Amino acid sequence: MIGKLEHEQELHVPASEAWDLFGTLRIGQLVAQELPQLFQSVEITEGDGGVGTVLKLTFAPGVPGPGDYKEKFTKIDNEKRIKETEVVEGGYLELGFTLFRVRFEVIEKGEESSIFKGTIEYEVKEENASNASIVSIQPVATTAELAKNYLLKNKASKEASQ
Template sequence: MFGEAEYELELNVAAGEAWDLFGTLEIGKFVEQQLPHLIQKVEVIEGDGGVGTLLKLTFELGTGGPNSYKEKFTKIDIEKRIKETEVVEGGYLELGFTLFRVRFEIIEKGVDSSIIKITIEYEVKEEAKANASFVSINTLAEIAEAAKIHLNKNKAPN
């Protein structure tokens, strides 16, 4: 069974500023510091933020999903401002998922305006399809909302 969830949020900053946060390891540091009630720890296991970078995410208990998993950066397109990660160990894979991918896309809207589009794509084995209910865009939406506030506070004056 294949599924998808999406979330979009307009940001009041240029696409390049949003990409500097979402397209790099900075988003992990931001979440760990600003939203510890969602994600307790983001550990870089291997890599420098490019394709192949491996992270271990440890979630706060009671967030509704897995307690931890490892994810790998599988695609980074700087020109199109797209970053994709896939769970490669633990978490959703232990719940019968064969694919759990998150895509961050920064879309330029104007000089000081952009959109963050977050997409979750997943495949789950037929016998585990009830576990698809664990998929939620809510945590990523909360991260995007907090990032919007952070980016606006740190916006460079014109």
């Protein structure tokens, strides 16, 4: 069984500013700091933020889903502003998923605006197909909203100091 979920969020900042957050480790640090109700921790276990970096995500107690897992950065395209991660250990893999990929993309909308597009793609074994119901785009949507607010706050701070 194959599935795909998507979420789009307008960001009222230039694509380059949004990518400086989404294309780096900063997004994980922001999520870990600002969303303790969703993530108990986000730890770097390998790498420096480039392709091959491995993060361990531990969800907060009571959050429905996979508990904790490790994901690896499998693609970072700074030109197209696309970052992809795949679960490589634990979590969804223990629930019969053979693929769980999250893609962050920042699309230029204009000089002062951009669109964040988050996508979850997954494949799950037929005998575990009922587990597909635990896949939710909500953590991606929550992350996008948090990032939007953070970016707008930073933009306002920069404009006020000029």
